[in-house]
Amino acid sequence: MLQNARDAWNTTHADATHGVVLVRLTSEPALIIANQGEALRPEALLDSISKFGESTKEFGAAIGHKGIGFKAVLEISLTPEIYSLAATDGPFDLRARFDPRHARDLIHEMTPDWSALVSELASAEAGADPDERIPVLRFPAWVEQPGSWLDTPRGGASTPSTPSSSSRSTLCMRRPWAWTMRASSNGADLLAPAERRLFARLGVFAGGAALEEIEAVCGSGATPVGMDVLDGLTSLADKSLLNTTEDEHGEPRFGMLRTIREFAQERLAGSGEEAEIRDRHLAAFLHHVEEAEPHLLRAGRRRWLDRLEREHDNFRAALDWAVGRPDVPRALRLAGGLWRLWQIRGYLDEGRERIAAVLALPGV
Secondary structure (H helix, E strand, O other), X not given: OOOOHHXXXXXXXXXXXXXXXXXXXXXXXXXXXXXXXXXXXHHHHHHHHOOOOOOOHHHHHHOOHHHOOOOOOOOOOOOOOOOOOOOOOOOOOEOOOOOHHHHHHHHHHHOOOHHHHHHHHHHOOOOOOHHHOOOOOOOOOOOOOHHHHHHHHHOOOOOOOOOOHHHHHHOOOOOOHHHHHHHHHHOOOOOOHHHHHHHHHHOOOOOOEEHHHHHHHHOOOOOOOOOOHHHHHHHHHHOOOOEEEEOOOOOEXXXXXXXXXXXXXXXXXXXXXXXXXXXXXXXXXXXXXXXXXXXXXXXXXXXXXHHHHHOHHHHHHHHHHHHHXXXXXXXXXXXXXXXXXXXHOOOHHHHHHHHHHHHOOOOO
């Protein structure tokens, strides 16, 4: 994790007794910790990263920007290593000095997805500087019982043990890492059952959604979500699983970062209710299009076109589902309602392809 880079560089100490941390960057993801030249207790870091979405402010200036704390780190590699020149028979005291610009450039060079991840996170928060943002916490596929490898660095060892390549290959599947980490560290799940259900259902939305659409899609059904939708959204946002923005009218909009949404989609696929939720999503956004359609020929159509364009990713997802089912009547209605958006806002090529796909459905 690149943390407090400028502060650390500006307040570099010349004390030769300070430990030196050597980080060798490879093509594999890595956890990089840059402190302010203060003692860094590894148990504070390890306890913090196991509490997904919680601030580390309680650990003081040793962790976090000016005591504010952090909520995200780089992805931990399959072979995490912690090096220190500190004596292993005493307090584990880790200090670091580095050139933040050089470190940043190396990470950009060695991590192909860095720019996309940072830009995605930065775009979720107005005014964020992409060079100073950190991708969301993720754990590798082999993490099933994180308690074992968390205990190793707590004990002062230089290199935590990791599974062999053969055992890793058999575990190459995505694990519910956030819940696993929480259960291992605190003895409780990260999310309550109703929150899990809502989180999985939210994976159906592409590009986020307003509260009205979320309530229509997620708030009811054969299995009730089990909690007030707005309360659930607030709780998920507090856990850093959702980001919130406002539209031009000040109304809240809820969305997920790409990697988190992929995880939510996997949970939805395994829930047994994916077809129902996607059908409800299709119905909600078909209604959205048909509500706007008569206004596209009147004065003030720009506002309605803006509304449609804001939900374009959701329309794409809904149309893909209708074509894949296939649900011919609703696919025809949705494509027919979107053609003015495609025509006026410059999506003609996409519109032609999508209309052709609908017209190629059996029975059309």
